[in-house]
Amino acid sequence: xxxxxxxxxxxxxxxxxxxxxxxxxxxxxxxxxxxxxxxxxxxxxxxxxxxxxxxxxxxxxxxxxxxxxxxxxxxxxxxxxxxxxxxxxxxxxxxxxxxxxxxxxxxxxxxxxxxxxxxxxxxxxxxxxxxxxxxxxxxxxxxxxxxxxxxxxxxxxxxxxxxxxxxxxxxxxxxxxxxxxxxxxxxxxxxxxxxxxxxxxxxxxxxxxxxxxxxxxxxxxxxxxxxxxxxxxxxxxxxxxxxxxxxxxxxxxxxxxxxxxxxxxxxxxxxxxxxxxxxxxxxxxxxxxxxxxxxxxxxxxxxxxxxxxxxxxxxxxxxxx
Amino acid sequence: xxxxxxxxxxxxxxxxxxxxxxxxxxxxxxxxxxxxxxxxxxxxxxxxxxxxxxxxxxxxxxxxxxxxxxxxxxxxxxxxxxxxxxxxxxxxxxxxxxxxxxxxxxxxxxxxxxxxxxxxxxxxxxxxxxxxxxxx
Ligand SMILES: Nc1nc2c(ncn2[C@@H]2O[C@H](COP(=O)(O)OP(=O)(O)O)[C@@H](O)[C@H]2O)c(=O)[nH]1
Ligand SMILES: [Mg+2]
Numbered sequence: 001x002x003x004x005x006x007x008x009x010x011x012x013x014x015x016x017x018x019x020x021x022x023x024x025x026x027x028x029x030x031x032x033x034x035x036x037x038x039x040x041x042x043x044x045x046x047x048x049x050x051x052x053x054x055x056x057x058x059x060x061x062x063x064x065x066x067x068x069x070x071x072x073x074x075x076x077x078x079x080x081x082x083x084x085x086x087x088x089x090x091x092x093x094x095x096x097x098x099x100x101x102x103x104x105x106x107x108x109x110x111x112x113x114x115x116x117x118x119x120x121x122x123x124x125x126x127x128x129x130x131x132x133x134x135x136x137x138x139x140x141x142x143x144x145x146x147x148x149x150x151x152x153x154x155x156x157x158x159x160x161x162x163x164x165x166x167x168x169x170x171x172x173x174x175x176x177x178x179x180x181x182x183x184x185x186x187x188x189x190x191x192x193x194x195x196x197x198x199x200x201x202x203x204x205x206x207x208x209x210x211x212x213x214x215x216x217x218x219x220x221x222x223x224x225x226x227x228x229x230x231x232x233x234x235x236x237x238x239x240x241x242x243x244x245x246x247x248x249x250x251x252x253x254x255x256x257x258x259x260x261x262x263x264x265x266x267x268x269x270x271x272x273x274x275x276x277x278x279x280x281x282x283x284x285x286x287x288x289x290x291x292x293x294x295x296x297x298x299x300x301x302x303x304x305x306x307x308x309x310x311x312x313x314x315x316x317x318x319x320x321x
Numbered sequence: 322x323x324x325x326x327x328x329x330x331x332x333x334x335x336x337x338x339x340x341x342x343x344x345x346x347x348x349x350x351x352x353x354x355x356x357x358x359x360x361x362x363x364x365x366x367x368x369x370x371x372x373x374x375x376x377x378x379x380x381x382x383x384x385x386x387x388x389x390x391x392x393x394x395x396x397x398x399x400x401x402x403x404x405x406x407x408x409x410x411x412x413x414x415x416x417x418x419x420x421x422x423x424x425x426x427x428x429x430x431x432x433x434x435x436x437x438x439x440x441x442x443x444x445x446x447x448x449x450x451x452x453x454x455x456x457x
Pocket of ligand 1: 058194225229
């Protein structure tokens with residue numbers, strides 16, 4: 001299937017075309033970029049939701065519940081579940097489907113697993129591309145599950161409108177160890193596993209952390225849930241809908257749309273610059289040359305970085321002439 | 322940057338048996354060989370397996386079965402895949418497949434048949450040699 005066939009297929013509800021289109025986006029192929037460009041005008045209809053938090057807090061279980069609740073409301077659901085790749089082999093075991101088995105036989109749900117390193121274009125960029133494809137395919141709600149561990153994962157929040165941060169009571173350590181960046185991008189907080197002791201303490205700690213962050217137009221609600229028993233899921237759906245209504249309805253709607261567009265363009269441009277500049281420096285042998293000089297302490301890393309940038313810019317200028 | 326796209330493999334357990342130790346060993350071995358393994362858990366119907374293979378756009382589907390129901394379940398997996406137009410995946414199976422059934426299972430399209438005690442290296446090599454390249 002070429003780009004035109006994939007674009008047509010995604011529009012016609014052809015699930016195989018959708019699956020293949022996602023593969024191309026993930027691999028950042030020529031076809032993938034053409035598909036994204038072709039589909040983009042059809043996007044913007046879906047409610048997009050990110051679900052993030054440490055491994056094992058119950059994100060997949062919660063996403064399964066969330067998807068079921070959305071289905072009960074008659075909304076179709078696309079899910080992207082990202083799991084970390086092994087730092088050694090770059091392979092991955094993607095097991096999020098285990099918690100959503102029943103959804104596999106529901107034709108109103110499409111679920112895709114993704115390895116954090118499997119994508120060649122950068123995690124946040126790839127995730128927002130996959131969200132766009134599912135949005136264009138007509139899914140009413142698109143949910144992205146990620147492990148909120150590193151900066152890459154925090155940036156995934158730019159791929160969705162509403163970010164849900166999931167934590168669990170774990171002697172208080174869990175909340176203390178949350179990445180600062182995550183608190184800032186979350187619009188809804190969930191203390192999952194509220195059947196375990198310490199859920200109220202965790203909620204109180206979250207409230208205190210939010211207070212430090214100061215006043216913002218949207219005040220993130222803090223919910224408790226027992227995902228494994230389906231408790232708290234309805235409240236979560238409502239909180240997400242509230243935030244979506246806030247985004248669409250309020251005087252901030254236009255601004256929020258622009259903020260999201262800006263964040264996406266910046267993040268994509270940064271990734272592209274990074275990739276192209278380093279590629280150019282590598283091709284010219286400049287990178288290794290500078291590395292040698294720094295390793296031999298003939299030059300400091302900062303001036304080497306500046307020299308690298310100068311070299312790359314000169315190369316680009318020569319290409320232009 | 323350096324890595325090419327990894328091979329995607331679905332490992333599934335059709336039928337009712339509840340042991341997935343073997344399936345997990347294979348999943349880990351393939352991961353350690355640099356592949357992306359989608360593991361769906363136990364008690365999968367043929368339709369669930371085929372639908373997962375479609376949505377995940379895998380190049381390879383590996384089934385693990387201990388219950389003895391392979392002659393009944395495997396053809397149903399194959400036809401569920403066909404119904405969805407998923408006609409380009411490499412199929413293999415492992416678990417308990419009696420010697421007498423191996424030829425039958427291979428005729429169904431399960432090119433690789435790996436009995437208990439198979440060295441995982443053999444499975445890795447089989448997948449590497451026969452899987453189509455992703456996003457081709
Ligand atoms: N006690 C308790 N365990 C839960 C709850 N929700 C999920 N779990 C369990 O937590 C483990 C990890 O769940 P999973 O959804 O895979 O977490 P993820 O890694 O964040 O996606 C599983 O064993 C779940 O059954 C809950 O509300 N209470
Ligand atoms: Mg998960």
